[in-house]
Amino acid sequence: MTQAETGTNVIVLGAGAAGLMCALEAGRRGRRVRVLELNDKPGKKILISGGGRCNFTNLNVRPECYLSANPHFCKSALSRYTAADFIALLQKHGVAFHEKKLGQLFCDGSARQIVDLLLAECQKVGVRIQLGERVQLIRSEGVRHFVVQSSGGTFTAQSVVVATGGLSVPTIGISALGYDLARQFGVGLQPTRAGLVPFTLTPTDLQRFALLSGVSAACEVSTARQMFAENLLLTHRGLSGPAILQLSSYWQAGEAISVNWLPGTEFEEFFAMAQRTRPEQEFKTWVGETLPKRLVPMLVGENVGRQRLKSFSARQICQIGKQLQEWTIIPAGTEGYRTAEVTVGGVDCDALSPQTMECRKVPGLYFIGEVVDVTGWLGGYNFQWAWSSGWAAGQSA
Numbered sequence: 001m002t003q004a005e006t007g008t009n010v011i012v013l014g015a016g017a018a019g020l021m022c023a024l025e026a027g028r029r030g031r032r033v034r035v036l037e038l039n040d041k042p043g044k045k046i047l048i049s050g051g052g053r054c055n056f057t058n059l060n061v062r063p064e065c066y067l068s069a070n071p072h073f074c075k076s077a078l079s080r081y082t083a084a085d086f087i088a089l090l091q092k093h094g095v096a097f098h099e100k101k102l103g104q105l106f107c108d109g110s111a112r113q114i115v116d117l118l119l120a121e122c123q124k125v126g127v128r129i130q131l132g133e134r135v136q137l138i139r140s141e142g143v144r145h146f147v148v149q150s151s152g153g154t155f156t157a158q159s160v161v162v163a164t165g166g167l168s169v170p171t172i173g174i175s176a177l178g179y180d181l182a183r184q185f186g187v188g189l190q191p192t193r194a195g196l197v198p199f200t201l202t203p204t205d206l207q208r209f210a211l212l213s214g215v216s217a218a219c220e221v222s223t224a225r226q227m228f229a230e231n232l233l234l235t236h237r238g239l240s241g242p243a244i245l246q247l248s249s250y251w252q253a254g255e256a257i258s259v260n261w262l263p264g265t266e267f268e269e270f271f272a273m274a275q276r277t278r279p280e281q282e283f284k285t286w287v288g289e290t291l292p293k294r295l296v297p298m299l300v301g302e303n304v305g306r307q308r309l310k311s312f313s314a315r316q317i318c319q320i321g322k323q324l325q326e327w328t329i330i331p332a333g334t335e336g337y338r339t340a341e342v343t344v345g346g347v348d349c350d351a352l353s354p355q356t357m358e359c360r361k362v363p364g365l366y367f368i369g370e371v372v373d374v375t376g377w378l379g380g381y382n383f384q385w386a387w388s389s390g391w392a393a394g395q396s397a
């Protein structure tokens with residue numbers, strides 16, 4: 001197609017969670033909306049999320065559960081379109097769901113139900129979704145007049161909403177277009193990195209833990225700035241599990257992480273009681289009632305593991321307490337975007353209106369969802385940001 005297609009008010013780039021929500025809301029307002037999506041299917045990340053059941057929101061959403069260079073930015077959108085609003089949408093479509101743990105809501109059936117309901121809502125208000133359209137560039141030809149060029153044609157609109165997502169899981173079709181557009185239009189960017197991602201270890205540490213692959217324990221993991229209490233999983237590649245994924249979003253390269261393998265325990269008191277009640281027991285048998293047995297030699301050494309409880313000195317108890325409750329390790333790095341759930345960083349919030357997601361300097365240009373420098377915790381927080389920011393832009397674009 002050589003001639004620009006007209007008649008569209010709003011072009012949304014990307015038919016993911018944020019883009020579809022924005023499109024249906026703008027459509028409800030009577031705007032003529034066209035969504036351009038590079039994949040051959042809409043909502044691919046929704047489909048693969050939450051093990052195919054999509055952890056679509058969280059009952060405990062609050063601004064503190066989001067990382068951003070501007071921690072206040074997310075407040076307006078999150079308070080205007082809440083978890084309850086998305087739940088109401090699901091209920092309207094008869095989609096059954098359940099809470100798994102920690103406020104995390106999943107579909108009883110399949111993530112496909114979420115994509116289907118978003119598409120049904122889009123269809124109802126006449127949103128046009130074009131698949132297999134890789135958007136290549138955008139030109140601004142005056143105020144609120146954009147020309148969008150994609151692999152399938154050239155389109156014009158008064159508003160362009162960039163909902164192109166982040167850089168994680170490159171195998172499902174992603175692009176850096178959102179970040180390139182920010183640069184092109186003079187919108188600031190916060191440095192990007194992989195988040196909600198497993199840690200890798202040095203070859204020496206990997207060898208030390210080689211026999212522990214598959215061991216999982218409830219613990220507290222922390223850096224100087226953040227702590228998470230959840231499960232940690234040792235794998236043949238390094239450290240994973242929800243506690244580690246959460247911490248990874250806050251971790252800076254080269255930083256040590258600390259693990260408390262006995263959370264909520266006053267170790268010296270706990271030990272003193274065991275010394276009184278079972279003095280002949282070996283340390284590994286006693287502590288193995290609380291911790292996975294295979295972990296004990298790695299944490300305290302074989303010899304200490306075999307020592308009888310009665311033989312520990314006060315000094316040794318204090319030292320073992322530190323080994324179990326302040327165990328530290330320096331990850332070699334992360335597995336990167338290949339396995340990350342999200343991209344931390346992105347379009348600088350200070351360049352956008354928190355009410356509408358519109359660029360302060362470029363009227364008619366909006367950024368929503370993961371491409372923006374707002375990253376949620378594990379557990380449905382990222383989809384809630386996509387719904388809330390998409391909804392906010394949909395009221396304005």
Ligand SMILES: Cc1cc2nc3c(=O)[nH]c(=O)nc-3n(C[C@H](O)[C@H](O)[C@H](O)COP(=O)(O)OP(=O)(O)OC[C@H]3O[C@@H](n4cnc5c(N)ncnc54)[C@H](O)[C@@H]3O)c2cc1C
Nearest residue numbers: 014016017018038049050055135165175369370380382383
């Ligand atoms: C494996 C996995 C599991 C996850 N599970 C959960 C979960 O259970 N709960 C949760 O809250 N979060 C989860 N997330 C995170 C969540 O999927 C994202 O935060 C969310 O999808 C972001 O929505 P978005 O609309 O901003 O981006 P996306 O959903 O990524 O959508 C962006 C869309 O833009 C399209 N696009 C990109 N470039 C172009 C271009 N040049 N032209 C046209 N189209 C383009 C893409 O193809 C894509 O469809 C998971 C992520 C992964 C990778």
